[in-house]
Amino acid sequence: MISRVSYPNPVLGNPGDYEKEALFTFKSFTWFIENDGVSLEVPLPSINDQKLNGYFQNNEASLYLKIISPSSYFSKIIELRYDEFIEGIFKITFPIGELNKKIFFSFYLATNQTLTLEPELLSTNFPSSFPALKSDIIAKSPQWSELIDHEWDPKKSNSVSFMAVTFHIDEKEKETSVDFGRDRIMIQLPKSSYDEYIHFGESKADIIHSGIVFPVLIQAVNYVINSENNSSDEFSEKTWFQRLNQLIFDQSQELENLTPLEIAQKILKDPMKRGISYLTISDKDAESEEDY
Amino acid sequence: MENLKVIRTSKQESLTREVELFKDEKQLAQNYINSEGFIFEEADLIPTNLKLDIEEINSKLNPKSDSESSIIIYESLKNLNLINASDKRLWTTLCHKQFMNYVQDRWPLKDTPRSIILSRWLFNGTDRTAFTRNAISRLWWAGHLTAEPWKKEPSLEFLKNDDPYKYTRIMTDVAQLWFDITEREWGGNLIYRICFLETFDRISKSKNVSATFLSRELSKIFTGVLVADVVLVAHKEPQALIEYVEELTSYLEI
Numbered sequence: 001m002i003s004r005v006s007y008p009n010p011v012l013g014n015p016g017d018y019e020k021e022a023l024f025t026f027k028s029f030t031w032f033i034e035n036d037g038v039s040l041e042v043p044l045p046s047i048n049d050q051k052l053n054g055y056f057q058n059n060e061a062s063l064y065l066k067i068i069s070p071s072s073y074f075s076k077i078i079e080l081r082y083d084e085f086i087e088g089i090f091k092i093t094f095p096i097g098e099l100n101k102k103i104f105f106s107f108y109l110a111t112n113q114t115l116t117l118e119p120e121l122l123s124t125n126f127p128s129s130f131p132a133l134k135s136d137i138i139a140k141s142p143q144w145s146e147l148i149d150h151e152w153d154p155k156k157s158n159s160v161s162f163m164a165v166t167f168h169i170d171e172k173e174k175e176t177s178v179d180f181g182r183d184r185i186m187i188q189l190p191k192s193s194y195d196e197y198i199h200f201g202e203s204k205a206d207i208i209h210s211g212i213v214f215p216v217l218i219q220a221v222n223y224v225i226n227s228e229n230n231s232s233d234e235f236s237e238k239t240w241f242q243r244l245n246q247l248i249f250d251q252s253q254e255l256e257n258l259t260p261l262e263i264a265q266k267i268l269k270d271p272m273k274r275g276i277s278y279l280t281i282s283d284k285d286a287e288s289e290e291d292y
Numbered sequence: 293m294e295n296l297k298v299i300r301t302s303k304q305e306s307l308t309r310e311v312e313l314f315k316d317e318k319q320l321a322q323n324y325i326n327s328e329g330f331i332f333e334e335a336d337l338i339p340t341n342l343k344l345d346i347e348e349i350n351s352k353l354n355p356k357s358d359s360e361s362s363i364i365i366y367e368s369l370k371n372l373n374l375i376n377a378s379d380k381r382l383w384t385t386l387c388h389k390q391f392m393n394y395v396q397d398r399w400p401l402k403d404t405p406r407s408i409i410l411s412r413w414l415f416n417g418t419d420r421t422a423f424t425r426n427a428i429s430r431l432w433w434a435g436h437l438t439a440e441p442w443k444k445e446p447s448l449e450f451l452k453n454d455d456p457y458k459y460t461r462i463m464t465d466v467a468q469l470w471f472d473i474t475e476r477e478w479g480g481n482l483i484y485r486i487c488f489l490e491t492f493d494r495i496s497k498s499k500n501v502s503a504t505f506l507s508r509e510l511s512k513i514f515t516g517v518l519v520a521d522v523v524l525v526a527h528k529e530p531q532a533l534i535e536y537v538e539e540l541t542s543y544l545e546i
Contacts, residue, residue, distance in 0.1 A: 070419060071420065071423075072378060073474065074480050074481075075480035077481075097373050097375050097377070100374060100378050166305070169309060169313045184301070237418055
């Protein structure tokens with residue numbers, strides 16, 4: 001929900017100031033995480049109030065990017081003038097480390113000179129024109145977030161590298177439990193089971209994915225999807241949550257509309273089938289061993 | 293000089309879990325007080341390219357002066373990039389091994405050892421809070437956020453000073469200042485952060501008010517000024533911003 005802020009003038013994006021159909025948004029943003037820094041490509045904004053859009057295109061108003069990276073104690077406001085967009089794109093590069101982990105960004109449109117504004121989609125609660133001083137905010141976008149994860153590439157890394165199998169510190173604990181309250185999801189096995197687990201090699205990955213990781217991933221996906229409709233997303237600051245969120249919503253549109261079970265299936269590349277195949281091969285191996 | 297080895301993520305996690313789940317808090321405290329440095333197994337460690345003169349640093353770390361300690365840690369790790377500075381494993385290793393004596397002296401365990409260990413030896417809460425609480429990472433970040441700002445931002449050239457750590461000293465000498473800067477969104481902006489410290493310094497020299505009170509009141513003014521006037525402030529020269537806030541404070545009971 002966007003909260004209302006008191007500005008000297010009506011602001012597109014401030015609830016109640018403009019008609020509901022008035023828009024100030026962007027088609028998409030493109031991020032490049034490279035070795036020497038992070039680049040952001042900003043497309044031209046979509047402003048459907050033609051008068052406001054005209055002020056921007058005539059350089060009577062500028063776009064401002066406000067970007068915040070809490071994990072690196074970094075924030076900055078950058079001016080993006082219409083005539084500095086090249087083929088509809090404004091590219092900004094941030095030196096390595098300025099943006100790190102979950103970052104937040106939003107845009108403002110503000111006047112470069114004193115103007116009398118006559119927006120087309122202004123709410124009828126206001127007079128049809130009003131004066132604005134230099135540097136007055138006249139539109140603001142929602143705030144978006146992005147995960148700038150220098151340690152993890154969802155296209156290359158192991159898709160479940162945000163999970164870890166470990167053991168209960170209390171040796172009396174005899175049941176497996178899952179702790180979602182840390183940066184990695186911790187699947188905590190009883191100590192005796194864990195001691196057996198650590199001897200499994202890569203060859204057991206299929207059955208481990210099927211029997212251990214898969215059910216936990218379904219639950220984790222559930223948390224991520226439900227947080228979209230729930231303000232009490234208690235795990236949203238956790239690394240596992242942000243990485244999974246990126247996998248589901250940012251990286252692959254094919255996952256967005258699936259159920260948690262289907263998403264987990266896709267991420268783990270059908271673990272149930274792989275589990276069955278593993279067991280079938282194990283059975284065959286056992287039979288062939290008996291033959292000898 | 294030795295090449296530093298840092299603990300693996302799994303070790304970082306298991307240390308945190310052990311502290312959280314350790315049943316006898318008194319015994320936990322004893323383990324930390326009596327230890328002369330945690331011994332990590334080779335399998336728990338990863339080599340890095342970081343070279344540190346541990347003895348030299350330890351001889352200069354001063355549990356009674358955060359500014360002295362901050363300057364020595366920042367100077368020793370000046371070339372650390374921001375990605376590595378956000379790596380909790382590095383700071384946890386330094387707290388538990390190389391600089392353990394300093395951490396013990398600076399943050400005595402007293403009545404709430406678990407909470408102190410979790411926040412000062414390890415990491416607790418969101419990153420913004422956690423990195424300014426951990427006993428060693430807070431010293432580095434304090435240096436990084438305040439050292440020679442005129443070299444990083446040309447509009448701050450008018451604040452150039454013979455002491456490269458002028459603002460580090462101002463911030464680290466007052467716990468409330470440190471809190472007000474690192475806990476607030478505008479504290480992430482180099483210009484606003486330095487303007488805040490400069491304004492604080494000017495007013496505290498001219499008025500007889502407690503540093504804690506002044507920091508608290510000034511941070512409210514900065515928050516008020518910066519939230520609504522994001523663009524206006526972006527265009528305002530730092531010097532004008534400092535004078536603007538100074539003028540505002542003259543109308544208030546500061």
